[in-house]
Amino acid sequence: MVKAVVAGASGGIGQPLSLLLKSCPLVDELSLYDVVNTPGVAADLSHISTPAKVTGFLPKDDGLKQAFTGADIVVIPAGIPRKPGMTRDDLFKINAGIVQGLIEGVAAHCPKAYILVISNPVNSTVPIAAEVLKRAGCFDPTKLFGVTTLDVVRAETFVAGISGERDPAKTTIPVIGGHSGETIVPLFSQAKPSVNIPADKMDALVNRVQFGGDEVVKAKEGAGSATLSMAYAGYRFAEKVLKAVKGEKGIVEPSFVYLPGVSGGDSIAKTTGCDFFSVPIELGPNGVEKAIDVVSSANENEKKLLEACYTGLKSNISKGIEFVQNPPQK
Template sequence: MRKKITVVGAGQVGTTVAQLIAFRNLADVVLIDIVEGVPQGKALDLQQSGCLQVFDSLITGTNDYKDTADSDIVVITAGVPRKPGQDRADLLKTNANIVKNVTEEVMKHSKNPILIVVSNPLDAMVYLAKEVSGLPRERVMGMAGVLDSARFRTFVALELNCSMVDVDAMVLGGHGDSMVPMPRYTTVSGISITNLMDRDQIERLVERTRKGGAEIVGLLKNGSAFLAPGASVAKMVEAIVQDKKRILPCTAYLNGEYNWKGIFFGVPVELGFNGINKIIELDLTPEEKEALDTSAKDVKTTIEEVDAFLGKSV
């Protein structure tokens, strides 16, 4: 039986996610948004591309969460996008209300979906979705590591003038300025970039990766990245729907892994049919561990703000 995937938010990221899921024939798609006509129009436009892109997925546009009933996966992209110069944490209060309402509506109509959160600030919003949904930790995750790693992979390939396909990268930590790109675990055809670049080159690419989202926001002036984020979600969805057991960096709930508990954090995980099959703990140098702990402390601060928003004692 064909899977059913709901994408909440018919903006640029949500539309890209729906498009790529359909193009890959992964599932039927429900595109939902609060603006009347927008999800319906985009869904119809996408459906009409089916005979050209050769897919049979059914695309539904709606403003009613009843149409999302019995979804296998729900991708939450709803929220206010980041503005130039705006820190992700500034978005928390506004987007917390949106994500809370979305999650409540989703759970009214789907008993046990897998949630993939894209809304920013990512680490805080995926934590909020888990708290509101009551779902087990393996079924709630955030899209961040796949995107951040894709940016690092891109910058490495451009620097070395090599095929992007040959580059694998690993970025851990929170989805923000304190993220931790991992040069030792970033390779070109199995060769660590620490053997291919000097320290100054690597540091420059690491810093550009950390500022990758802000760089695009600054260039666009009005809006934020959507093509690479959409492709990142589609990669996660594909791994789950097809039970690929892909090892991908995702935002997962830590319960002692990396010596942290009670936070969502970017770590390598195995993704399959039931969501996160396992979290993989990497051997870290003292310097890498210090950077990861710094990022975790930043994430912990935003999660405490979510707890306060939910009325929980901190």
């Protein structure tokens, strides 16, 4: 029996993500948690003719405890989008606080669960999660993941637009680093099968992978962000974790993890100077089996991109750790 939780299930990412998990044959019980509307979302999904049983909880009546207790996997897309007049710092403080509260719930009610953090900024929210779990004495680096799959999905899709490959997912492209702007580094030189990208298109392609989210915000005319593609990416990664838990071998996907705590991570942490970094990881029944070093094989152009990535990422990671160690004054 697999119990999956979506924390932030009523939002723009949470609802389509919950729909995809309801359709997943690997999920037996789907528990939805949010501050509003969750019973309605659960009722709607419960009419779908797939095996997973769906329940929805609100904060009242110990809802968080009921939602999280016994969970095997917790996916966290919770948070608010940036609103007019709100600085990125304002947004960070709100979303950081939301993630901190949810991770405290995980530590209290399902400390052995796999935790998939989607809430932005991932470069900071995953270090926040790690700090909270450390304090609670239940931090397992092999079970904490920052979901960076959307960057991978975009790289696959945009390359297919150039190569003409009909099925983008047939091309494996490692996208490493972090999950915002210049911290996102696609390693097209290590694509399998190899892809031939014309030199005059490379810079624009890299930029599009790094700033694909802006493209969606602009197309939605400020009325939303990348919610549907992010829900798909979150589901794709969750499904891979669940398949690995069930014993499927050879599953590899990039994820933002705590390198010193996973096999093969130490050398990558030394090279990058970052304890948290997204690299391809091999998944197994207990989470991360090993981190795969693709950094040392980057070509000269990619190494330049990585230098900019390291600078931004170190600052983002420090900001997350600082948030927990020295909470902002309310």
